[in-house]
Amino acid sequence: MTSGNLTDTERAVLDEIEEQDVDFLRLQFTDILGTVKNVSVPARQAEKAFTEGIYFDGSSIEGFVRIQESDMRLKPDPDTFAILPWRQKEESAAARMICDVYDTYTGEPFEGDPRRVLKNALERADEMGYTVNAAPEPEFFLFEEDEDGRATTKTNDAGGYFDLAPKDLASDVRRDIIYGLENMGFEVEASHHEVAEGQHEINFTYDDALTTADNVGTFRTVVRAIAAQHDLHATFMPKPIPRINGSGMHTHLSLFTEDGENAFHDEDDEFNLSDEAHAFTAGILKHAPAITAIANPTVNSYKRLVPGYEAPVYVAWSDRNRSSLIRKPAARTPAASRVELRSPDPSCNAYLALAVMIHAGLNGIEKDLDCPDPVRENIYDFDEAKREEYGIDTLPSNLGEAVDALEEDEAIYNALGDHVSSKFVEAKRQEFEDYLVDVSDWELDRYLETF
Template sequence: MYTVDDVRKFAEQEDVRFIRLTFFDIYGHQKNISILPDQLERAFARGIAIDAFAVGGFENERHGDLYLKPDPSTFTILPWRSVDGSVVLMICSLVYPDGTPFEKDMRARLKQAVQDAAGMGISLRMSTEFEFYLFRDDEKGRPTCEPLDTGGYLDVSPLDHGENIRREICFTLAEMGMQPQASYHQCGPGQNEVDFHASSPVRAADEASLFKWVVRTVASTNGLRADFSPRPLPEEPGNGLHVNIQVESEDFLNPIDENAVFCSFMAGVLVHIRELCLFTNPTPASYLRLGRRKAPACISWSNVNRSLLVRVPSDHVNRMELRNPDCTTSPYLVFMLLIQAGLDGVRNSMTLPDPCDMDLSGLQDRCLASLPASMEESIEAALGSGLVKLHVPASVTAAYAAREQE
């Protein structure tokens, strides 16, 4: 893990020409400002000022200036470099001019959730599985909706034309210090998936937040367009962002007790998930995916059924895979809320319902509880949620609710 001194030495010794200070708005959209090395000391000491009023979701704040404070542990050398020197990146926290943390900094809220878990003797590891389509550009470089190939699930060349692109994506991620685990062709034509190794929640969110930028950059250099939207092609499978959470209880030596903590954690997620769908599925298009082509609509879980909301893999201890989020989420915000929902389950010793091993895809009427069927339902659930009110600023929830009109 890099320290401030490590970053200083690297900048001096390796001919660093530009330093990208990156942050993410409330929707998970990446933003950045580039500084020259002579501004590095100021960035670490005070931060670099930005205009809060110009950032979506940050409007109407009590102070127009916010400061970016780089986190040296996120120091990354970018594979795409300037001609005569290195370009590096650091993810930043957001503070007011007096150093007070900015309440809409979702990365800071995720850190707090991890601390809350640690205070209860619970440690967490998380990972993501991203689905996305690759579409061709036309002869003038304009985007089209023509898939790169006609391949299907786990197909190989010549049906799969995305193998080389996925390989380049994974190599680029590895060069940036990220941890891709697997990549393959998904069910839709031109649809791909890249999965990450498990890591700490903040690191996992950092990797997930940077991932789409890397994919879009690699795709663009190959004359392609990467599409992460929930349902790019009406008759084909949508794009999901599956979130894996591994729960370990540090206070219990007895595996039975640890399993009880995991079950209560997962019960908390199931109890609160309807309230969180405004953030896990934050666009009107998100609800065109749910309940179709193995995307879940029922609030249930199983060890074997991949069409349900939560799958608990039989070959992993105390790990749950949540399948309803899509790639339009903010990983920091969603991870934070999932952790807080799980901790609420542990605090209240919530009981996990029995698993449901029947195939419920397309048969939501057989399920006792369902995810919201529209963004309107999600907004209503979020506005009535005590958990959301406790952990998400009201202005952030209002901004998400306003997107129904977009």
């Protein structure tokens, strides 16, 4: 007998829990740095989770709260219910739901919850008459494990871009990952081997921005879990191997109006982009340095963002080539008109990254920013003088510069909220300082016996 306070969706989840013989629920949420956390509860607690929430100690989560204000509450989103695909058939099922975090004392949504930060951005878009759709392209590497089950950087194949077996030895792994994703509600569009050895990409369809951010966390979890079943380690580290291409997470964005029309499409424009799309693009270009701190949040991210490895470092846009920061992809239909930000990498917190992209673009629309002309030449071939002639700036070259840019950009810093912005900057400043005082193997190999 269930409570009368439940929604129809919550009742449907309870019914499915019973039908699928689910014994445990993983209530997932994300910390400020993008790490997926979970509280596991018996499935019989599902109704209580919906009506009262599940309490946990927020002081143990990176960037959440201090010890004296540690009681937090998880409220599951029933729309995110999914059976976990990697349990053995003879076992009873386990399922997950993604949660919003609430402050126990105030009863209000917790301002340090990254999902809340994205919802704030979407509420701003809604007030302006838009819904936001997004589609990421997270790349990852598959590495062999050693005899102790620890990750190595030895790839399990020697394939290249779009290669087939026998060079691409991971096609069976990608197949199993796709089955797992589809079992969790994903609509997978394509998968292929990427440019570097051991590097892969699986694309899933666009969706509203909140669902997309939820999906990124699920994607990383499924990829890792199923790779482990094949005795492989999947990593979303941006640059695990030097001097080859790193892993990006190109992100496609579009706005739709209240009547369901694509606000980015204009048949009469040379690039089939509306005034809103041009202004949105201008907003992202203007705030690109600050966005980089969120979309490329690790020291390692900047080993990918260097010229020569197909990663965008130049603040420009193009309708043709991939050397620019933003690309306007070809669109078969008006509904498919969109812009693609190519700098993010898959180590980012997708909720925060999408939030700052959206705020930057909306700032561009609100201020009616002029979008510069597209650069149709290969910017990788430009020297510094020609980049200056075209007025092309570069992204921050390291995490320290990116965090400086974030603190200096009032619009993007404030978009994160006081709690997240201060905690994020604190954590990333510490990470960069730790990096600066460390001594790498490269330095030892180069200098130890030379000097």
